Amino acid sequence: LGAEDLFSLSPRPAHPEYGQQDELYVNKIIEQAVDTYKLAMRDNTKVDQRLENLLNRIFNLNMESREYRQVVGLALDTRRLDQIERAVKASDDSTTLLSETVIKVLGSQLDRAFRSKVLDVLLRLFSELEEPDFVSMCQCLIKLEKPGDVADILNRLVKNQDGELLAYQISFDLYENATQQFIQQIEKALIPETEKTVTATSESATENATSTTETTTTTTAASSTSGTTSSATATTSSTTSAVTSKSADDSSSSTSGSSESAETVPSGTMSPEVRDKLRSILRGEETIKHHMQFLIKNNHTDMLILKNIKDSVRMACTHNGTVITNGLMHIGTTCDDFLRDNLEWISKATNWNKFNAVATLGLIHRGHEANAMKVLDPYLPKGEPDQFGYKEGGALYAYGLIHANHGSANVIEYLQKQLAGATTAAVRHGACLGLGVAALGTRNESVYSQLRETLYQDDAVVGEAAGTAMGLVMAASLDAAAFREMVQYISDTAHDKIQRGLRT
Incomplete structure (x- = not known):
């Protein structure tokens, strides 16, 4: 130097x-x-x-x-x-x-x-x-x-x-x-404030119109069932057509209609069609749909491997491992043939093995959001669950897995209600895990607060899932307050399971 x-x-x-x-x-x-x-x-x-x-x-x-x-x-x-x-x-x-x-x-x-x-x-x-x-x-x-x-x-x-x-x-x-x-x-x-007001007003009007239509339909159902059915079918068909083939409708419209549409959307602004398309892509609807179609068309899993494993299983732990293997092999393919063809064998699963067996449906039907409730309907909580609730808990976890990293407000609200109303540890365990994967990375304060309250009840089984779910919800947030709360509770609790969940 x-x-x-x-x-x-x-x-x-x-x-x-x-x-x-x-x-x-x-x-x-x-x-x-x-x-x-x-x-x-x-x-x-x-x-x-x-x-x-x-x-x-x-x-x-x-x-x-x-x-x-x-x-x-x-x-x-x-x-x-x-x-x-x-x-x-x-x-x-x-x-x-x-x-x-x-x-x-x-x-x-x-x-x-x-x-x-x-x-x-x-x-x-x-x-x-x-x-x-x-x-x-x-x-x-x-x-x-x-x-x-x-x-x-x-x-x-x-x-x-x-x-x-x-x-x-x-x-x-x-x-x-x-x-x-x-x-x-x-x-x-992406939505201007003025459009938000218009959208909210139109949605409210649509709901009112829907309720009015339902009332009218109920009144006239006894006298004109077939007419109502055909009308509903026509309405559904026209609505679906309007949503899925907007460009075809535009091209078939008259010249005067086209000019009116052009006047409605000022130059230099985003058209409603483009905005809806952007939001559909941003929400992952397009990606999930095409990804699922790809997995379904390219499903080349060897069922003979699963059959050989199943035939050699003699213990509960290996039975559980085989069920999870099936879920991982068929993730996102919607192919649950192995479970349907071996119902008697699957029914041998007990306790947490039963929980995992139902939860693997969430892996198999990952992204199959439109039919999630239909697929899981036989297992989801309805009224009073069974004595332990392993089946219902696994179904709630599966519901979250189907909507993993893509949980809409309705999905999260449903899981929150199930967690609040659950009475058994297994159901609450599954609801916590389902909430965690569905609300992954959302930093949703409402979900986080509910999970934290569940954690503070100091139940080892439920607390483990709640601790894991808290980390999933706040993933990538670098939230110092949440981090300190979780670290502090690791020191305060005496349950190894809760400590493991929080560390995860």
């Missing part, structure tokens, strides 16, 4: 007698200087100005040789945001360099505060480009937890006809990478 500019960063050519000694010396000095600088920047301590000057010379040397990727890598290690910006602006392909930097930042082990600063800089640089990489920008915004900005990007894209497909692709990526809470906030941001 004392040599300052006299220290050459470029080693002299190899000497015929001494070889590469000069190169080894220079590289070692540079390595030591960079490590010292990195440590000082990480600990936020004062840096020797001479060391700062040496690092600046290293950056300048790489910039002169156009090694921009190396500059970015060194800048991330040394926490030099100015050098990242400098390299990106100097590059001939700024978009590619920015996208590569985003991937590098998201895959690195940078601390949260510095990573947020880097992502903020990258977002600003993206916005200055003529053609920003919106996919990479949204990846940054997910980590920065800025759903409003993501919604702005989606709005910007769909206002341009050429950007509509990209908006759909980003929505698919968001469902795969973002939490349920993040996606719900994007959905809210």
Whole structure:
């Protein structure tokens, strides 16, 4: 450092007698200087100005040789945001360099505060480009937890006809990478306040109309059953057609109708059809539907393997393992033939094995949300459960598994009611687990509070499931208060099962 500019960063050519000694010396000095600088920047301590000057010379040397990727890598290690910006602006392909930097930042082990600063800089640089990489920008915004900005990007894209497909692709990526809470906030941001009021009013009117129709139907049912049935069928068919083939209806409408529709949706705004499509993708409806269809069409499980395992089973634990194996082999395929063909064998399951046997239906029918209640109807709680409630508890867990990471408000409300009204430990255990997987990553305070109250009852069986579910609901939230509550209760409780659930 004392040599300052006299220290050459470029080693002299190899000497015929001494070889590469000069190169080894220079590289070692540079390595030591960079490590010292990195440590000082990480600990936020004062840096020797001479060391700062040496690092600046290293950056300048790489910039002169156009090694921009190396500059970015060194800048991330040394926490030099100015050098990242400098390299990106100097590059001939700024978009590619920015996208590569985003991937590098998201895959690195940078601390949260510095990573947020880097992502903020990258977002600003993206916005200055003529053609920003919106996919990479949204990846940054997910980590920065800025759903409003993501919604702005989606709005910007769909206002341009050429950007509509990209908006759909980003929505698919968001469902795969973002939490349920993040996606719900994007959905809210996509709906203007005026439209929310109109939507609420129209929904209320629809409910009133529905109730009126039901009353009229009830009154006239005795005299005109067949007429009512045909009318209901026609109404259902027309409603389904209107929802599933809107584009076909639009193309068959008259010219005057088309012009009226064009006047209804001002230019530069998102049409209701596009918004509904975006929300459908964001909610995962499209992904889940196509994923399930793929698994059904490509189900090549070897049933002979299961048969051989079943025939060799002689103990309760291996019986339980076989049932779980079937669930894992057929996850998402909706193929429950093994269970149907071996009802007598399945009926041998008792206690928690019975719980697991019913719960595997949730694995098999994962994503089959439309028929979830129909599939599980024979097992779900109805009035008074049996003495122990293993079957009902397993059904509630299965219901949550079917809606895993995709629990709607109705699903969560149903599971909350079942948890509140349950009287047996097994049913409450299943309701807790179902709530946890259905509300995964939602940070739903209502669900978390109910699970916490269940945990504080200090029941070992129920508390284990409640502790696990609390972690699932608050997953990826970095909620310090929730973390402290869970850690404190690990110390307070004497039940190993509850401790295990909270640690999980």
